Amino acid sequence: MSSKNDSTTETSPKGTVVLNEERCKGCTYCVRFCPTGALEMTDRLNPKGYRLPTLAHPEKCNGCDLCGMYCPDFAIYGKRLKKKQQEEE
Amino acid sequence: MTEIKAHPVDGLLRTDRIPHIWCPGCGVGTSVNCFTRAIEKVGMDLDKLHVVSGIGCTGRVAGYINVDSFHTTHGRALAFATGLSLSRPDSKVVVYSGDGDLTAIGGNHLIHAARRNVDMTVICVNNYTYGMTGGQVTPTTPDKALASTAPFGNYEYTFNVPHLAVSSGATYVARWTVFHVRQLTRAMTKALRHKGFSFIEVLSPCPTLYMRRNKLGAAVNLMEYFKENAVVQDGADTATVGLESGETIIGEFVNVRKPTLKECYEERMSEALGDEFVPYEGDK
Numbered sequence A: 001m002s003s004k005n006d007s008t009t010e011t012s013p014k015g016t017v018v019l020n021e022e023r024c025k026g027c028t029y030c031v032r033f034c035p036t037g038a039l040e041m042t043d044r045l046n047p048k049g050y051r052l053p054t055l056a057h058p059e060k061c062n063g064c065d066l067c068g069m070y071c072p073d074f075a076i077y078g079k080r081l082k083k084k085q086q087e088e089e
Numbered sequence B: 001m002t003e004i005k006a007h008p009v010d011g012l013l014r015t016d017r018i019p020h021i022w023c024p025g026c027g028v029g030t031s032v033n034c035f036t037r038a039i040e041k042v043g044m045d046l047d048k049l050h051v052v053s054g055i056g057c058t059g060r061v062a063g064y065i066n067v068d069s070f071h072t073t074h075g076r077a078l079a080f081a082t083g084l085s086l087s088r089p090d091s092k093v094v095v096y097s098g099d100g101d102l103t104a105i106g107g108n109h110l111i112h113a114a115r116r117n118v119d120m121t122v123i124c125v126n127n128y129t130y131g132m133t134g135g136q137v138t139p140t141t142p143d144k145a146l147a148s149t150a151p152f153g154n155y156e157y158t159f160n161v162p163h164l165a166v167s168s169g170a171t172y173v174a175r176w177t178v179f180h181v182r183q184l185t186r187a188m189t190k191a192l193r194h195k196g197f198s199f200i201e202v203l204s205p206c207p208t209l210y211m212r213r214n215k216l217g218a219a220v221n222l223m224e225y226f227k228e229n230a231v232v233q234d235g236a237d238t239a240t241v242g243l244e245s246g247e248t249i250i251g252e253f254v255n256v257r258k259p260t261l262k263e264c265y266e267e268r269m270s271e272a273l274g275d276e277f278v279p280y281e282g283d284k
Ligand code: SF4
Pocket: A015, A016, A017, A033, A034, A035, A036, A037, A038, A039, A060, A061, A062, A063, A064, A065, A066, A067, A068, A077, A078, A079
């Protein structure tokens, strides 16, 4: 779990998302309905040829998990980060 | 971001079958996402939850939810579920199916399950067409919309589904869209807790067989349409919520408590037979 080491100084994000790329079908729901505009579509394709979203603005994500509710494919979800957890992610 | 991790609702899904068969942006998936969250919220005993589907794209739901489920023949989900509900009075039976399966082929079962106030929840995903069988007209296809069986546009009158349910006797009736994920989840929560016949119509995009033929763009366009145009009117007279008006009225329309089929039966039999009547409480 501690493989990534984002430095968590000033304005650390309140949340983050987890994307299961194999499941995504590129419908764009998560991007269009994220209330903070934290996600964007990319040109990257998954093995089935679907365009993938990404957390383009991690500082905006509050972990509300609305993306996780919209996703028809159970491919993405948001989670809140507690102050201490921010080092882990 | 790239590592494979379980989704929070994976426990309620048959993950060995996921990715599911639904097309990109198919609203059925989002409705199921809300449904899994409603199940969690209610905190149900999963051994006492049964999901029954008919045939169709929405009819596949029974195969993806990780509880005891049954995939019936076309239109017969409600008939099967009525028997299940009566024989397992301590369980919650949910019929999860599409507009074609529930309002056309199973239309007769729908009005009578509602009339008898059978204790069950019906989730009716309305995507205006028969998806799985190739985009034919259903009773909910809008006026003039193109379908494989209406190449010059639909000319039949369109069912007002919530009104059908209310008029037939349903005791909880709501309509939401798959854009309204939080409200839909809340409505599903209420429907699952409701004693009696609860019915939720879920308006939902079928990008592949309905929207493409009608040049309505990508699935997300209908989601945006719901976002911009749907009007919440809780308690609205369902006679006024027909979609043919061009308005999309959503909300909780009816929520009343009335004796269920089983309760009516027991009352009648107790009156008629007195102590000789022993109510059935399920296999113990
Ligand atoms: S968790 Fe909420 S804020 Fe973060 S990306 Fe998802 S929808 Fe946006």
